[in-house]
Amino acid sequence: MNTPLHTETLSREAILTHIDVLADILENCVNGGASVSFMSPFTREKARAFWTGIAQSVGRNERTVLACIDKHDGIIGTVQLVTDQPENQPHRADVAKLLVHEKARRKGAALTLMASLETHARACGITVLVLDTATGSGAETFYQRAGWQKVGEIPRYALMPDGAMTATSVFYKFL
Numbered sequence: 001m002n003t004p005l006h007t008e009t010l011s012r013e014a015i016l017t018h019i020d021v022l023a024d025i026l027e028n029c030v031n032g033g034a035s036v037s038f039m040s041p042f043t044r045e046k047a048r049a050f051w052t053g054i055a056q057s058v059g060r061n062e063r064t065v066l067a068c069i070d071k072h073d074g075i076i077g078t079v080q081l082v083t084d085q086p087e088n089q090p091h092r093a094d095v096a097k098l099l100v101h102e103k104a105r106r107k108g109a110a111l112t113l114m115a116s117l118e119t120h121a122r123a124c125g126i127t128v129l130v131l132d133t134a135t136g137s138g139a140e141t142f143y144q145r146a147g148w149q150k151v152g153e154i155p156r157y158a159l160m161p162d163g164a165m166t167a168t169s170v171f172y173k174f175l
Contacts, residue, residue, distance in 0.1 A: 005109060007066050007116035010078075012059035015051055018067075021075045023047035025101045030161050032102055035134035040161040054080070066116050068100070068109040076104035079113040081121055081129075093121055095131040098139065114146055122175050129175065134160065135167035148173045 008014075015022065023044055030042040038046065057063050062084035068077040077100035083093045095117065100109045121129060133139040135153050144150065148171040157168035 004071055005076075005107070005112045006069050007112060008069055009120070010058070010065040010067050012055045015055035015058060015065060018075055019048055019051050019055075022051045022078065025075070025078065025099050026050060026097075028101050029099045033161055034099070034139075035137065035158060035160050035166060036097055036099065037158075038161060039159065039163070042161065057084075060084075063096075064120060066113055066120065068104075068113050070104060070107075070109075073104060076101050076107075077109040077113055079117050081117050081124075081126075083124065083126070091126060092128040092130065093124075093126045095129050110142060111146065118173075118175055127175050129173045130171070132157075132168045132170045134158070135169045140169050143171050 010018070024047075026036075026047040027042055027044060029036060030038045031040060038050075054063070054065060058065055062082065064081045064083065066079050066081070067075045070076045077098075079098045080096040081093050082096050085092055085094075098110060098113060100113075118129070131143070131148070133143060151170040151172060153167045153169050155167045156165050158166055160166050
C-alpha cells in the first residue's frame with residue numbers, strides 16, 4: 001500500500017530551513033543521470049548554492065516551489081512553477097525541476113506534485129504551462145501519460161550529466 005503523500009508550498013525561509021534535504025534530492029537526481037541542468041560529478045556545495053538561489057527567487061515572487069511530503073520520510077520531491085514571465089505572457093508559466101528522490105519513486109510523488117502544481121497555477125490565473133525534458137527519458141514518458149502535449153524535439157539541446165549530447169522534447173498543457 002502506498003504511503004499517503006501531500007504537497008506544501010515552500011517559502012523562502014522553508015527552503016533555507018530544509019536546504020540539506022533539498023540538496024540531497026537534487027544531488028541524488030543529478031548523480032542518478034537526470035538531465036536537470038547540471039553535470040557530474042555533482043557536489044553538495046553546488047546543490048546548496050542552487051537551492052539558495054531558488055530561495056531568493058521565491059522571495060522575489062518569481063516562482064513557487066512545491067514539495068511532496070511523505071508522512072514517514074519527509075520531503076521526497078519538488079517541482080517549480082516559474083511565473084516570472086514577460087508582460088505579454090501573464091497567462092503562462094514554466095514548469096521546472098520536477099525532482100523525486102530515487103528512494104521514493106514509483107509511489108505517486110511526481111503525479112502528486114504535478115497535480116498540485118496545476119491546481120496552484122489555475123488559482124494564479126495561469127492557463128498555459130510549458131516545460132522541456134530530455135528526449136527518450138522516463139520523464140518524457142511520464143509527461144505524455146500525464147496529458148501533456150509534445151510540440152517537438154530540439155536536437156543537440158543539452159548535455160546529460162555524463163557529457164553525452166541529448167535532444168530535448170518541448171511540451172505544453174492548457175489548464
